[in-house]
Amino acid sequence: MKTTDGTNNNSLRRKFESKETWLFDLDNTLYPASCRLFDQIDRNITTYISEYLALEWEPAYNLQKSFFKKHGTTLRGLMIEHGIDPHHYLEYVHDIDLSPISPNLAFNKALTVLPGRKIIFTNGSVKHAKNVLSKLGILDHFETMFDIVASDFLPKPEPVIYDKLVKKYAIYAPTSVMIEDIAWNLKPAHQLGMTCVWIRSNNYLGSKPDYENHIDYIIDDLTTWLCSLTETQ
Numbered sequence: 001m002k003t004t005d006g007t008n009n010n011s012l013r014r015k016f017e018s019k020e021t022w023l024f025d026l027d028n029t030l031y032p033a034s035c036r037l038f039d040q041i042d043r044n045i046t047t048y049i050s051e052y053l054a055l056e057w058e059p060a061y062n063l064q065k066s067f068f069k070k071h072g073t074t075l076r077g078l079m080i081e082h083g084i085d086p087h088h089y090l091e092y093v094h095d096i097d098l099s100p101i102s103p104n105l106a107f108n109k110a111l112t113v114l115p116g117r118k119i120i121f122t123n124g125s126v127k128h129a130k131n132v133l134s135k136l137g138i139l140d141h142f143e144t145m146f147d148i149v150a151s152d153f154l155p156k157p158e159p160v161i162y163d164k165l166v167k168k169y170a171i172y173a174p175t176s177v178m179i180e181d182i183a184w185n186l187k188p189a190h191q192l193g194m195t196c197v198w199i200r201s202n203n204y205l206g207s208k209p210d211y212e213n214h215i216d217y218i219i220d221d222l223t224t225w226l227c228s229l230t231e232t233q
Helices: 008-018 036-050 057-071 074-082 086-093 105-113 127-134 161-169 183-192 224-230
Strands: 021-024 117-121 144-146 174-179 196-198 217-219
Touching: 008 174, 008 196, 008 224, 036 057, 036 086, 036 224, 057 074, 057 224, 074 086, 086 127, 086 224, 105 224, 127 144
Parallel strands: 021 117, 021 174, 117 144, 174 196, 196 217
Antiparallel strands: none
16 A cells, blocks of 8 residues: 655556556545535435434434445435435435536546546436536546446445446456545455555545555545646646
8 A cells, every 4th residue: 555646656657557447436536525515415315314204403314324334325224224216315415516616627637648448436326427527527538427326226335336337347457446535445446456546535434444455545636646647737
C-alpha cells in the first residue's frame, strides 16, 4: 500500500499506462466529499423512512443506519423488511441540489488523455450518475454505468456483483483499476486482482480497520492524482 499524489513519479505513471479498464465509484469520488451532496441524499433517506413508516426523525435516522450496517444499503433493508418499491425510493432520495458541483475542466482533460475504458460502478442509480456526470462536464468519457439496479439491488461490497460486472463487460481484472472512497468496497476488487485506489476519507463510511490489506494506493484528491498520471496539470 502506497500513499501517493502521483507527482513527478514516472514509474507510477508507467504502471498505470497499461491499464485497460477504470472503474470509478460516483458519490464522494468523482467530486470531493466537501461538496456535501451525499449529505442531501442521507437526509432524503431519513425523510423517506420517516414518511413511509410514520416515524419521528430520530427513530427514522437510527433505523436508516441500522439497515445500512445490517444490509449494506438502507434500500436493501427496506426492500427485505418492508417490501418498498426500490425505483420510487431511488427517485426520491436522489432528488437533490447539484449546485455545489460545477464543470471540472482539469478532470475532463485528464480523462481525455487517460487510456482505457471508463465505467461507473455505483450503489446509486444511473439517472443520478448521469445528472452528476453532466454537471461535472465529463459524461461523454464513460462507456457505461453499472448501478444498484443492474446489480439486482445487491450493494457493494457483495462479491457476486463484482463477478457479474466483470463478466458483463469482459473486464480483465489484472489490467483494471478501481477507485473508491469507501475502503471496504475495494476488497472484492482486490481479490479479483484489480489495482485498488482509495480516496482518503475521515467519515464513518470511508474508514475500515483492515483496509491496508486490500488497498494498493491512497490518494487525497482524484482530479489532482489523475492530472499527475496523465501529465495534464
